[in-house]
Amino acid sequence: MGGLRKLETPFVAPGPCGVAVRDRLKLLTSQDERVLRAVGAHQGALASRDLKTRCANGLEHGADTWAARKRDLTKESSSRIAGAITKATHDRWALARRCQAAHIRQLDAGIRTLRHRLSLPLGEKGTKRAAGGYRSKGEWFRKSRRLATLEARHAAAVADWQAGRVRVVRGGKRLLNTRHHLTDAGLTEDRWRERWEAERWFIAADGESGKRFGNETIRVTPDGEVSIKLPAPLAHLANTRHGRYTLTARIAFAHRGAEWADRITANRAVAYRIHLDTERGRWYLTASWQRPAVQTIPLAAACARGVVGVDTNADHFAAYRLDRHGNPVGDPHRFGYDLSGTAGHRDAQIRHALTRLINWAKCAGVGAIGIEDLDFTGEKTREKHGGRKRFRQLISGMPTGKLKARLVSMAAEQGLAIVAVDPAYTSLWGAQHWQKPLTTPRRKMSRHDAAGIAIGRRALGHPVRRRTAPPPHDRSDRAGHRTAQAEPDNRRREGTRLPTTDRPPGRPSPSRKRKRGTSASNTVRDAPSTQQWSRLTYVHWLGTVEGDATGPEAPTADGGSR
Template structure:
């Protein structure tokens, strides 16, 4: 047990900090689409220049530089568009910076792991905590060459990190690389160009509280009328006063529409984004706003009614209901999903599985207990070597998507989510719970046992199941009496204390010794051997 790492304490996960809803812009005229493309292309060009200026500054960026960039953008658009463009540029640079740090850490881990395996003799077996040497001299030589490649990449990325250089592509690096593989993507050059231009357009505006309907740049009225402020060079396209263009389409948000209407009626900030989907030939409007941070429910309150332990797997969620004492109740449940096919299909599968899980938990008024998983450092081929199937299994688990979806959907239903440390839950769950939970009519799986272990950890109980005390006449051979008391209680694995009161045995109340008292054993010169017996005069009903 000395090699086990310290476990983190469970905590109640915070709810979502924002809301985003989307509706289709139907019945747009040809002129509406033409104006949207012109405005989006113009602002996209301005945003690209601003991003280039921001990347050139690097780590020397300050408030004065931001103000200078905003003044430059205002001259070719408007002050409101300039604020949205410069903020979006700042956020994109910050995201690229975080991604660069994650790539740097991944390269460092790969270099460190390959160097460790190269230092071991060829064919040496590994352990549970660290892989062994490479299987053959040929693999050793190939990994030695790869070590040099990764070292060169690491030096280049570290130099960029220290200098503050980031590499950003407006429109996405994946779509840019698709240009060189049009046949594999089943796209023509014209189709790719249409998608590329659509992704590089800029038609988004941040909201501002106190302004009319929460946004002066892209305004949506309560009856669904959409209008936008035209940039100064395109003001001649206006069909409404004050340089505005009103679209022929009307929007009506089916999801959270009442909440959206309450916000714009109170002139609270709402951000909007207009986006074209060239593959379907449709235009969409996305409305988003931030929500105040809600105070989480205390952990003690969440534990009061029991929890549902949830084990995340590559193709299903294994769940088991536990009472407040950590005992499994009822039968285990399984919510499956299929992660093959398109991204929309995978997302729908996850939402369907989470919906079933959350509705089941709400019927029983229970909280959810789930592992705080992060497999970013465990999916590298440098650590797991030729275990391609295992790497594929780990990489295929929708950890990030499940986490985001679960917290958001649970918050909407008012179900608390408790995150626990994932260490050893599968191993200890199978060791202590899989066999006891298996019956003639039900075979408990390793995932079911892990769900029980996760639920017990969320409730504050040890994963090890409660064992019955050994016979009192064999306490020396059977060991400790019980482990039912919570951790931290002195003597929780010692003998049970004597309970005062009348007894049905021959020894009077208060005279009997504890099971661990050696005087109760039949040994020479023990008082139990020579003590006389006398009937208790008190009735047993008292």
């Protein structure tokens, strides 16, 4: 038991802090598209130039350089457009900086793993916590070369980090590399060029509270009219006053439309972005706004009506409903999905599976969904499981971060809380304690279904192990405590609670040395009783047996005989 790692305390995941909805701009005229393309190309060029300047500044960026960049952009656009471009530039640079730090951490983990495995003798077996030695001299040599490669990459990444150099591609690195593989991608050069230019356009505006309908640059009225404040060089394209262009298309957000309408009616900030889907040839408008931070409910309140424990797998969610005492209710449920194909297909599959899961949890009447707080590290997994290619592909294909964020957002709309638990030993202990007892001729239990029970019990604060069988010797407790679920202050608990390894941190763990006598059997006469008699009970008993010479001796208030 000393080798088990300490379990983290379950916690209620915070709710979403932002909202984004999208609608299609239908029935655009040729003039509308011409204006949108011109605005996107002009502001996209400004954004590219500003990003180049910001990357050149590196760590020497300050308020003065920011103000100088904004003044240069204002001359060719407007003050609000310049502010939106510089803010987007800073977000891109900060994201690249965070990705650079994560890359350095992954290289560190890979180097440590390689050094450890190279230091072991050939063929030495590993453990669950650390991999063993390599199988042959050839594999050892190849991994030693890979160690040198990772060390060189690490040195270069650290040098870039210290110098403040980041590498950012407006339009996406993947689309840029597709230019060299047009045949494999099924694209012509003209089609690729169209996608590349559309991805580098910039038609976006940040919201402003107190301004008309929450945005001055891209304004959307409650009846769906969309107008754009044109930059100074394109002011001659305006078809309304004050240098604005009004589109013929109308929008109506089917999802969260009432919430959006309330915000713009109260002149609260709403950010907008217009983009072109070149594959479909459709224009879309995306509206986004922030929500005030809402304090999460306590864990006990979230689990008061029971939980649904969900085990995340490569092709399905395994869910099991548990009541507030940790008892499984009903049969397991599985919600399948397919993570092959394009990113859009995978995202749609995840959304569909989560929708079915949330609807079932809502119908079951629970108040929370328990899920593992998974966080896979690709580089560390590769160095530890280098020979298990299918397993590495399985791990890297599970969208853990995006799945958790989407689940939190979707569950919050249905009034469900998300409880994140430590994923350690859930599959192992779930299969050990729950798979066989719940398997019946009509109920097939898999290892993943049992893991869902373990996750749900951990979210409720209960140990994973189920109620143990009665002692094998006799009715006394010489073989050990009969249940692992009763609380220490429960007067009906039987005997001494054995220490458990799956108790949440902060909860008291009983000692093996503590002893507690068991209550006498009802069939034993004249045996001393440990039950405390109240005065009312004693008086009632005395009235029923008074004058009975053959009756038992009346007990005193402390449980003895009179």
